[in-house]
Amino acid sequence: MERPNEVLFYVGTYNPEGEEAILLCSLSPSSGEMKILEGTKGIENPSFLAVNSTGSVLYAVSEKDEGEVYAFAIDPVTKALSPLGSRPTEGGAPCYVSISPKQDYIFVSNYSGGNANVFPVNKDGSLQVMSDQVKHVGSGIREDRQEAPHPHSVIPDGSGKHILVCDLGLDQILIYRLEEGKLSKHREINLPPGSGPRHLAVHPSGQWIYLANELNCTVTVFANDEQSGNLSILQHVSTLPEQYNAGSDDTASDIHVSPCGKFLYVSNRGQDSIALFHIEGSTGHLEAVDWQVTGGRTPRNFAIIGGKLLAANQNSDIxxxxxxxxxxxxxxxxxxxxxxxxxxxIQAL
Known part of the structure; x- marks a missing residue:
C-alpha cells in the first residue's frame, strides 16, 4: 500500500468489542486532511495504544473492570492489525501502555486497580505471562478523585533501568528499578496535594521531564538525573490562562514536547484547548505563550504527527x-x- 504523501496513525476509542474500536487512519502532512482506512474489532475500550520501534507490533489496553492488554501484529504492507493474543492485567481500568527501550518488556498502569504491571515480550511481539506487578496503597486529599491509588501512566526512562509511575490518587511519581522483569521501589517524588499527576513527556535531550497534573491543571518541570534515577522539581506552572475562571470540569490531560525540543503542549479539558509553552533552552523552564481551542469537546489525547498536531476530542466524536x-x-x-x-x-505508526 504505497502512500508516499500520507502519514499513517492509529486511533483508540471507547467502543465495544463487536465494533471497530482501533482505526487505521491517514494524514496528509500538507493539508491536514485525515481519512479512515480500516478498523479492527475484537477489543473493548482500547483507550491507550503503543507501537514498537520497528512498527511491527501494536499494544493496546482494554479499559474495563477486569483489564487486559492486547498485542497485534502490524502487516508490513497494509498496516492492518492481526491479533497476537492478550493477557490479564489483574486490575481494573488499565489506561496506559508503554514499551521498554530494548522492546523486551511492556508496562501497563491500571487506574482503578491501583497496580502497574510488567510483561516480557516474545520475539514475535506477543506477550508472556506477567513477570511482576506493584500495588500502590494510600489516598490523597480529594475525596472525590483521590480516595485510593490511581496509577495513570507508566514509562521507562531512557536507560530502561527505571520505571516511572504517575499516581493521580497519591500525588506521587513512584520510581522503580527494573531488573530481569522485576520491580523494586527506588524512590517517591511528592507533588503538591491535590495535583493529580497524570502523564509525562521527556525532553528530546533527556535533561528534563514534564508532568501534566490533571486535578490542579498544572505542569511540573523536573531536572532528570537518569544515572541516579531521580527527578528534581524546577517549576510549577498553570496550564490555564491567568484570567480564566476554572471550574470543576477543568482538568489537564495529555502532554507532549515538540520533536525540535522548543515547545511543550498540554491539553485542557473543560476549556477544551491546547496550551503552548516555550521551553527555555538552557534551563528547561516554561513560558506560557498561547491557548488554542481544539474545535471539539474534551481533548483527552493528542499527538504530533507529520508536522501537524492532531487532537482527539472525546465527547464530540472528532x-x-x-x-x-x-x-x-x-x-x-x-x-x-x-x-x-x-x-x-492517537498513536503514530
Whole structure:
C-alpha cells in the first residue's frame, strides 16, 4: 500500500468489542486532511495504544473492570492489525501502555486497580505471562478523585533501568528499578496535594521531564538525573490562562514536547484547548505563550504527527488537525475534521 504523501496513525476509542474500536487512519502532512482506512474489532475500550520501534507490533489496553492488554501484529504492507493474543492485567481500568527501550518488556498502569504491571515480550511481539506487578496503597486529599491509588501512566526512562509511575490518587511519581522483569521501589517524588499527576513527556535531550497534573491543571518541570534515577522539581506552572475562571470540569490531560525540543503542549479539558509553552533552552523552564481551542469537546489525547498536531476530542466524536508554526510553535487550525466515535488515543505508526 504505497502512500508516499500520507502519514499513517492509529486511533483508540471507547467502543465495544463487536465494533471497530482501533482505526487505521491517514494524514496528509500538507493539508491536514485525515481519512479512515480500516478498523479492527475484537477489543473493548482500547483507550491507550503503543507501537514498537520497528512498527511491527501494536499494544493496546482494554479499559474495563477486569483489564487486559492486547498485542497485534502490524502487516508490513497494509498496516492492518492481526491479533497476537492478550493477557490479564489483574486490575481494573488499565489506561496506559508503554514499551521498554530494548522492546523486551511492556508496562501497563491500571487506574482503578491501583497496580502497574510488567510483561516480557516474545520475539514475535506477543506477550508472556506477567513477570511482576506493584500495588500502590494510600489516598490523597480529594475525596472525590483521590480516595485510593490511581496509577495513570507508566514509562521507562531512557536507560530502561527505571520505571516511572504517575499516581493521580497519591500525588506521587513512584520510581522503580527494573531488573530481569522485576520491580523494586527506588524512590517517591511528592507533588503538591491535590495535583493529580497524570502523564509525562521527556525532553528530546533527556535533561528534563514534564508532568501534566490533571486535578490542579498544572505542569511540573523536573531536572532528570537518569544515572541516579531521580527527578528534581524546577517549576510549577498553570496550564490555564491567568484570567480564566476554572471550574470543576477543568482538568489537564495529555502532554507532549515538540520533536525540535522548543515547545511543550498540554491539553485542557473543560476549556477544551491546547496550551503552548516555550521551553527555555538552557534551563528547561516554561513560558506560557498561547491557548488554542481544539474545535471539539474534551481533548483527552493528542499527538504530533507529520508536522501537524492532531487532537482527539472525546465527547464530540472528532479529531481536529492543526499546523504548527515552526518559529513560534503556535497552532493554526487546518479546518479538517475526522469523525470517529469517542476518540481517546492517537498513536503514530
Amino acid at each position: 479529531i481536529t488537525s492543526f499546523s504548527i508554526d515552526s518559529d513560534s510553535g503556535r497552532l493554526i487550525p487546518t479546518g479538517n475534521e475526522l469523525k470517529i466515535k469517542t476518540p481517546v488515543c
